[in-house]
Amino acid sequence: MSTTIVPSTETIESAVLDNGLRVFVKPDRRAPIAVSQIWYRVGSSYEQRGLTGISHLLEHMMFKGTARYPEGAFSEIVSRQGSRENAFTGRDFTAYFEILAADRLPVAFELEADRMANLDIRAEALETEREVVLEERRLRTDDRPEGRFLERYASVAEAGTAYAHPIIGWADDIKAIDEDDLRCWYQQWYAPANANLVVAGAVDPSEVFELAEAHFGILQGPQAARPCDPRALVPPGERRLVYRDAQSRLTHLRIGYRVPSFATAETEDDAYALMMLAAILDGGEGGRLTDALVRGSRQATVIDASYNGMTRLDAEFTCHAVCPNTQTETLEQSLRSQIARLSAEPVSENELRRARSQLVADHFFSADDVFNQAMQIGQLEAIGAGWALFSEFEHKLQSITQGRLQAVAERYLKSENSVVGILSPIESDVKAV
Known part of the structure; x- marks a missing residue:
């Protein structure tokens, strides 16, 4: 591991593993808990028409299991630790987290490292999650006048950028995404070099770095991809x-x-x-x-x-x-x-x-x-x-x-x-x- 420790006035320290994974640690010992978060630098603004909603759909699929931890095992193991886990997708990122006792941090690292590299994308699981996402879209957007309005507003307000489409995706794109699309998206973006591991709580930074090296350091993957879009656009007028x-x-x-x-x-x-x-x-x-x-x-x-x-x-x-x-x-x-x-x-x-x-x-x-x-x-x-x-x-x-x-x-x-x-x-x- 080649590490560059960066102390700060806020006691945040960081390290970079040889495979490109960046690790950030913020100690806070007021309570014996820790928060572990994996942030992948990909979200809805990385998508193009035809694949809108794929980042959010893949977030759902990340809970469908691997060969080592089949569907349901991840959540069951975390629950047995007295811990909580969930995930969220934004325009610029997809993140997964566990909140657990500080001495249970190795459990979170083991599970997250496994699904970073070994996700099992199956057709039957995709069909189940596709329906879940479409129902989520109906409840949040399609059945609400404010939701329908805000989607249309964003397409006008964000014209020319990838913020113009919704995080959850357009319904026709969600229906068309298949297993190959998801595998390609997963292989392109879910790699150590495109991820940040953030830990906050009652932890020692040096121990977190060693733990990260043990679980994530062995993983390989492509170099971080870059989205093809401008960072700033001249507004097109009123x-x-x-x-x-x-x-x-x-x-x-x-x-x-x-x-x-x-x-x-x-x-x-x-x-x-x-x-x-x-x-x-x-x-x-x-x-x-x-x-x-x-x-x-x-x-x-x-x-x-x-x-x-x-x-x-x-x-x-x-x-x-x-x-x-x-x-x-x-x-x-x-x-x-x-x-x-x-x-x-x-x-x-x-x-x-x-x-x-x-x-x-x-x-x-x-x-x-x-x-x-x-x-x-x-x-x-x-x-x-x-x-x-x-x-x-x-x-x-x-x-x-x-x-x-x-x-x-x-x-x-x-x-x-x-x-x-x-x-x-x-x-x-x-x-x-």
């Missing part, structure tokens, strides 16, 4: 979607802006500034949008703003409102006026302090949980930003000035970067101009 749905009882308005993520920003300060701008607009009951458009003019019943910069491609800055009626023109104008204020005038010192305090509190509250500590490392590594990005989170937020917020708002929150989406009852007269 876009608009009006979707009328007979089952919708409420009118929803979304305005989104193509903005950089932590991985694509020219400087990470831009991403931190976008976080703060979202907190200034939203910020719960103290945010500008709630104060002006819910309590004030009563143009909306629910309103929020969000920015998720944890993506490997460009991100979206979004404002969303639920309207008490089907007339959205006035609300859209009011919402755009609130956004325009961000670049037209400096935010107040009180707003600046409140946004910082809220973000810092949320960050450290989340990081107090050992599972979330591992999640943050895994996600930052999966998107290519690197785990050290948040090592000075509070200091970075303190360095964002009123002038920086104005400049970032002026650069990114403008009409030519935007998309408007409206979900309305089918009898509505919402205008598309």
Whole structure:
């Protein structure tokens, strides 16, 4: 094993095995538990039309067994340890985890290493999981007006990128994927060189590295593949979607802006500034949008703003409102006026302090949980930003000035970067101009 140990102020240490597997360890000895997570750098944004949903479908198949541990054995063994396990698929990653007593970590490593190399992909198992996934899609998307709307919105908002299709995939693609497709996907992406192993909890880093070498170091596989897509695209201009749905009882308005993520920003300060701008607009009951458009003019019943910069491609800055009626023109104008204020005038010192305090509190509250500590490392590594990005989170937020917020708002929150989406009852007269 060739290891490069990288200590940090947050006591995260890392190593790289000879086969390319990267291992990250975050000790936290407050309780005798450990979290083990395997992150594969592949998700729905790596897919093309015809194979959408294959990453999520393969996640399901990873629980269908190997020659050594047949179907059901993995979960049974983990359960006998008094532990929990599950998995999730995102746009940029697929991850598997176990939460267990710290001295049971070898069990998790043995099981994960086995299915990293020896998954048994069988036709009958695929047919079972295909139906499970299609039912999941029906429940989450096809049978919900908001779900149908958000899929259509994403296809417009993310035009030109692989974020334009849903993580779960289009139904016709899910139905068409066969065993050969899954085997090829598995062999291409499920290799040590394309995986990150993250462990957090009551563990010793040197012991984790030795354990990882014993279980994963013997595995071989291809070099990490690279997706063929641009990391940043020039937005195609202002876009608009009006979707009328007979089952919708409420009118929803979304305005989104193509903005950089932590991985694509020219400087990470831009991403931190976008976080703060979202907190200034939203910020719960103290945010500008709630104060002006819910309590004030009563143009909306629910309103929020969000920015998720944890993506490997460009991100979206979004404002969303639920309207008490089907007339959205006035609300859209009011919402755009609130956004325009961000670049037209400096935010107040009180707003600046409140946004910082809220973000810092949320960050450290989340990081107090050992599972979330591992999640943050895994996600930052999966998107290519690197785990050290948040090592000075509070200091970075303190360095964002009123002038920086104005400049970032002026650069990114403008009409030519935007998309408007409206979900309305089918009898509505919402205008598309």
